[in-house]
Amino acid sequence: MKKIILDTSVCIDLNNGKLLKTVLQLAYEFVLPDVIIAELEEPAGKMLLKIGFVEEGTTGEETGVIYSLRNKYKEPSFNDLMALLLAKRNVCYLITADNALRNAAKQEGVTVHGLLWLMDVLVELKIITKSNAFKALKSIIEAGSWLPKRECEERFKKWRR
Numbered sequence: 001m002k003k004i005i006l007d008t009s010v011c012i013d014l015n016n017g018k019l020l021k022t023v024l025q026l027a028y029e030f031v032l033p034d035v036i037i038a039e040l041e042e043p044a045g046k047m048l049l050k051i052g053f054v055e056e057g058t059t060g061e062e063t064g065v066i067y068s069l070r071n072k073y074k075e076p077s078f079n080d081l082m083a084l085l086l087a088k089r090n091v092c093y094l095i096t097a098d099n100a101l102r103n104a105a106k107q108e109g110v111t112v113h114g115l116l117w118l119m120d121v122l123v124e125l126k127i128i129t130k131s132n133a134f135k136a137l138k139s140i141i142e143a144g145s146w147l148p149k150r151e152c153e154e155r156f157k158k159w160r161r
Contacts, residue, residue: 003031009097012043033055062085062089073104075104116148
């Protein structure tokens with residue numbers, strides 16, 4: 001099964017949109033770096049593992065690679081760079097809302113998408129209705145997510161009842 005690596009902000013957004021269990025219906029294994037599991041409070045990282053998300057860590061050698069990435073890319077956090085390394089190691093998608101991480105992922109040859117792409121897939125596969133996607137996105141924005149305004153407006157028009 002193909003994997004998808006999520007960063008912290010996407011987990012929080014999925015929680016705020018009440019989509020955590022919903023995304024698990026997609027034909028992907030959703031992986032979170034162990035450092036992100038440890039840092040998540042709402043939603044709690046351990047709860048994510050209980051509902052079906054998978055935890056992955058790095059080897060000592062890979063930790064050295066993360067420090068090399070840290071020297072190359074100043075803005076993404078260590079935890080974000082760990083998500084990048086896992087996506088690169090697993091040759092899979094990285095889902096993030098962080099522009100610095102997106103740019104680093106692209107430079108490292110990792111396919112990167114955002115939350116809106118993930119929501120589009122849920123709608124296209126009829127896992128959620130357009131109306132539910134509309135409500136979820138509204139909740140995510142109201143909770144303070146920094147999603148791109150223009151792209152959100154496009155989704156609201158497309159998903160309006």
